[in-house]
Amino acid sequence: MKILVPVKRVIDYNVKVRVKADQSGVELANVKMAMNPFDEIAVEQALRIKEAGQADEVVLVSVGPTQSQETIRTGLAMGADRGIHIEAAHETEPLAVAKLLKAVIEREEPGLVLCGKQAIDDDSNQTGQMLSALLGWSQATFASGVELAGDKAKIIREVDGGLEHITVSMPTVVSVDLRLNEPRYASLPNIMKAKKKPIDSVSVEELGVDITSRLQVLKVEEPEARAAGIKVGSVNELVEKLKNEAKVI
Numbered sequence: 001m002k003i004l005v006p007v008k009r010v011i012d013y014n015v016k017v018r019v020k021a022d023q024s025g026v027e028l029a030n031v032k033m034a035m036n037p038f039d040e041i042a043v044e045q046a047l048r049i050k051e052a053g054q055a056d057e058v059v060l061v062s063v064g065p066t067q068s069q070e071t072i073r074t075g076l077a078m079g080a081d082r083g084i085h086i087e088a089a090h091e092t093e094p095l096a097v098a099k100l101l102k103a104v105i106e107r108e109e110p111g112l113v114l115c116g117k118q119a120i121d122d123d124s125n126q127t128g129q130m131l132s133a134l135l136g137w138s139q140a141t142f143a144s145g146v147e148l149a150g151d152k153a154k155i156i157r158e159v160d161g162g163l164e165h166i167t168v169s170m171p172t173v174v175s176v177d178l179r180l181n182e183p184r185y186a187s188l189p190n191i192m193k194a195k196k197k198p199i200d201s202v203s204v205e206e207l208g209v210d211i212t213s214r215l216q217v218l219k220v221e222e223p224e225a226r227a228a229g230i231k232v233g234s235v236n237e238l239v240e241k242l243k244n245e246a247k248v249i
């Protein structure tokens with residue numbers, strides 16, 4: 001079985017994001033970029049499934065500018081087998097990405113798609129769900145446990161009230177949550193090996209997908225600066241302030 005992992009190039013999570021002067025988006029020039037952290041978790045899980053003998057290939061797909069190939073390389077250095085790069089602008093919205101992924105999936109025929117629960121740049125949390133709907137496959141979102149058993153996948157989901165255990169039929173789309181695993185670091189020999197692993201480039205036209213934006217960004221603003229907090233000396237003082245100043249109890 002083949003596992004397909006969509007990986008997105010996003011602003012590194014350690015970077016303080018700045019809004020562009022014209023408020024049309026966020027500044028990307030000379031900003032450190034990295035693989036979306038949830039996608040690293042998805043790659044790690046795919047590798048663990050392969051290492052357990054339940055899959056024979058892990059294929060990474062990234063939709064984005066040429067530099068997205070670096071993101072694919074990061075995953076290849078972790079241990080994935082090959083990559084597919086779909087050249088597109090940075091702002092490709094979830095529906096367009098889902099359609100492009102569907103076109104690749106129809107060619108590659110994986111048994112499992114493991115994606116991140118959300119990309120930390122747009123925070124959409126939509127691509128996996130849209131992809132499963134377009135494919136007519138089952139889906140399991142916010143996975144903190146993934147276990148394959150024949151043509152079924154047993155998933156533990158993180159939901160508001162706790163953990164939900166579900167079983168879905170394969171092929172399936174699973175979006176992974178933070179506590180699923182701790183992604184490995186790439187070792188130097190694996191970074192060297194990754195340089196020789198293949199990355200195919202496919203154009204949007206070749207896949208025959210219309211990626212015209214259906215969303216319009218009106219304005220991007222910095223969040224309002226928050227007033228500094230205060231330290232209280234005792235529980236009694238805290239309760240007094242909550243009662244008489246904040247008036248929340």
Ligand code: AMP
Binds near residue numbers: 009036039118120
């Ligand atoms: P989102 O719906 O944008 O929050 O993204 C959810 C997940 O979809 C991400 O964690 C990735 O696994 C995948 N994804 C979104 N955008 C892309 C992209 N441009 N290229 C590859 N995968 C993507």
